[in-house]
Amino acid sequence: MDSPDTDLRTPAPSAPAAAPARVRPSRSGKPQGQWKVDGPTPLNSNEEVKAAGNGLDVRRRIEETYAREGFDSIDGDDLHGRFRWWGLYTQRKPGIDGGRTAQLEPHELEDRYFMLRVRSDGALLPPRALRVLGSIATDFARGTADITDRQNVQYHWIGIEDVPEIWRRLDTVGLETTTACGDTPRGFLGSPVAGIAADEIIDPTPVIAEIKRRFIGDPELANLPRKFKTAITGHPSLDVAHEINDVSLVGVVHPELGPGYDLWVGGALSTTPRLAERLGAFVTEEQAADVWHGVIRIFRDYGFRRLRNKARLKFLLADWGTERFREVLETEYLGYALADGPAPAPATGPGDHVGVHPQKDGRSYIGAAPTVGRIGGDLLTRLADLVEEVGAEGVRLTAFQKLVVLGVPAERVEDAVAGLEGLGLRTRPGALRRSSMACTGLEFCKLAIVDTKDTAERTIDELETRLADVEDQLEAPISMHVNGCPNSCARIQTADIGLKGQIITTDEGEQVPGFQVHLGGSLGRHDLEVPQLGRTLRQHKVAATELGEYVERVVRRYVAGRDSGETFAAWTHRAEDEELR
Template identity: 30%
Template sequence: MYVYDEYDQRIVEDRVKQFRDQTRRYLNGELSGDEFRPLRLQNGLYIQRYAPMLRIAVPYGLLASRQVRKLAQIARDYDKGYAHISTRQNVQFNWPDLEDVPEILAELASVQLHSIQTSGNCVRNTTTDQFAGVARDELIDPRPWCEIIRQWSTFHPEFCQLPRKFKIAVNGAGNDRAAIEVHDIGLEAVHNAAGELGFRVLVGGGLGRTPMVGSFINEFLPWQHLLSYLDAILRVYNRYGRRDNKFKARIKILVKALGAEAFAEKVNAEFAHLKDGPTTLTEAEVERVARHFVDPAYLALVDLDDELSRLDNEHPGFARWRSRNTTPHKKAGYVAVTLSLKPTGTAPGDVSDKQLDAIADLADRYSFGEVRNSHFQNIILADVEQRRLFELWGELRELGFATPNVGLLTDIICCPGGDFCSLANAKSIPVAEAIQRRFDDLDYLFDLGEIDLNISGCMNACGHHHVGHIGILGVDKKGQEFYQVSLGGHSGRDARLAQILGPSFAQDDMADVIEKIIAVYVEQRHADELFIDTYQRIGIDPFKERVYAANH
């Protein structure tokens, strides 16, 4: 993983000193709330419903074990003993005291972490596939390119006050696990007919109040021009993006207003001034960054299919866990293991300080000292030897990480909702728990197969409800919390936005509503047909008829 040089470290430490003085001045009454607000947002500090929330940047979701231990210590010393994994692969603390935040930032800087550009109208954390570097279907490792984008975008003077926040995702694999089509900019690695590396470039995707799937405006951008072309896109957005209405300020609104073709023309005109300029990437620069992402010291192993099958037969629980929570690896004899943070009764994505310490220990012993956060709010050990899988499974069971539900209905993406967030219209966590408790039969869950259920407490869509196979949105109806259901969303390749089912429901009805939706799927599916495929085949009407029939 990327390691700071002296320059990087000085930048982060100087920012800590700067914010320490700004916080002191605010607490002493020398800065007003309005003056302090942009300063704290530049450092990832929000004022939520009950306490500040501090968002920690985790570039492309990658953490070293020493960093995980530091997060555990911060959770113990400055929070209420836990942290939250966000859908942007970051980490959030929900209960820090304002006066402690400079100390937290200093602690983070000691292990090369920070909270810079996790908020505000700037380029946020660049995200990618949680299996980057180890996936069998990978064309290129996207992590060096994410790091190049991070270094270019951090403190970029031209893009620190954009019309609105800005999000970039990079995919280097055959399957899109980074959801690039619903980002402000999505980048997909491709090779042209000559075998040269480049990127397909998408703009104008995004969720929130006005969800949109983006448009590809460049089918092959040579890698050398990546930063210059991104610069051109952001310059066009900075120039023409609306600043008079924050609800219409995202780049997706601009792309839709101009049309993708006209927007691309403006980008190309700007790019003509930037091409072959100082931001042109060289082989030496790419190699400098790529050296931080070389393969660890893999052993020369063979796949243990027969041995693992024997263990599956002897231990059905192990077989279930292995089928859902492990992913094939590019190296023989290894797998990637997903630690589920979705046991019933735990807020999705929450992890305690003791669990964080345990994860760091597991990373050191099983996975070369590294872990990854996924935008599905789980944690991954990417390099586990197959011969140690059974041993690891035993430890994960004791720690609460072995729930075999990855990709299933109870592997719910869920924002903190009204329990924490001051923007939320409704609570998210109790709805997630009610659904998990209703579907706590693992045999039934496995029979249902893969279903993405995403919950957001408001239209900001932090829970990505628009691209869930089943999406739930908290809405306010005359001061009461209600929930709108949508169906048919998909965040991977050829992304689709979900369709609203109909009028909203009370919180107490939500588990029943989901049960009725699932019942229609079970009755209508063909053999081995997944929920999303059944929905695409039969449409929304059978679900709507079943859900609303009993309410009249």
């Protein structure tokens, strides 16, 4: 058995050959670590670690060494780097308040336990898979399990000793943690109603399966400049947040070529949000996997690696523009031109799929809302029992921390609805409960500054009482996204009410957990013509304890001051600052 030190010297995939002369350096003129422009020499410590050893190789060390010898045996570069290639991050040590997040070194913040992320990639989870996911939570994660807004299942309190057994259980139901984190192709967002919705344009299931079969776990794609996020949908509700992914394939109908996909690239949020852009290219089902492969290789070969805060694909797209990006894709990576194609139509409805909806086969699918994605081991197991009891097929997860039960026979719909409600999974939730999301927050995340899940849940409960008299007057659900730090894992810039966690100073000079406010963001909305990022109220901060009062005040002002048919997002973009405080 090789020692960890020996494995660390295993070379990473070699960088590609230099680019053709027509490919110019970045506009800054400085080396940016672009492999095809500047060469493969690492320009920072993260790139050095990746160059020293392929992150995929760490699985063997986990199974053969670390799980047997314990946490203290883990090599530092593996622990803080390569473990992410298999969905593992150390979690936050309990008892460290948010005010100390920026004051302590990462090793002072981390616990000896892990967050583990399981990718679902839009796949159907039959009862057997739900039970496996539930057993992992119950046996190894102190009962914890969350649905993320990337359709992942996320656990906490995972010990390194238990990881091989967790992988073994996941393997039995076709699930994995491969490249669920790290500078890799992360988990895919796929339409939760793929293949079954009566109004579907095209079923993306074969495309997702083909990309996964060919490319997930490919060593040649295991060293990207940063994370790479994918979204693929064929549903007219635009249900995968395609505007904020690195690459998206969105179902459209070409007037001559029939159903296929419109290609979008370069979306992402974090501290420098940027919406994706269309390349104007139509992609057939047969071309889709190769086009995805071409886009990710452009990112690998030309992405900026010198500064990690400039290493996402959105910065390359901003430097190149869509015309040049498409030219390089077609001439250098595909070897053929893509047809021009139409843009997607505006979304036909909410993309969370909450409620009861008809399938093309006469059965129904039912979308349900756990509060801010919380769904523990016992609930997963009981959900599996319910799916079997009503004769349904299984469950898919959504990009909005919700779940959808598929294949419910017509005569069992009301039984399924009652069963879901009995589990605390609302099929007819109120406007705010339906559209609220929260990231992991201070409870487990080393980057967080404030609590999110408990704060959001408490605020939703409070608002259902505060706004009970006006809820039926709302034109559409009002989304509230709560984030524990500036990185926007909960997509704060795309929410009606986005809340970015920070420590704020009260009028009395006391420092308390609170939020900066963003208002009027929207993605994939059927009630707006174009997507838009939220408006930042830069000087306005809200204490966490006053969040319910603030949201009530703004919602009531909206109800009183809106024009006929005007959405909350549209109103906030025209309202005066004082109306939004």
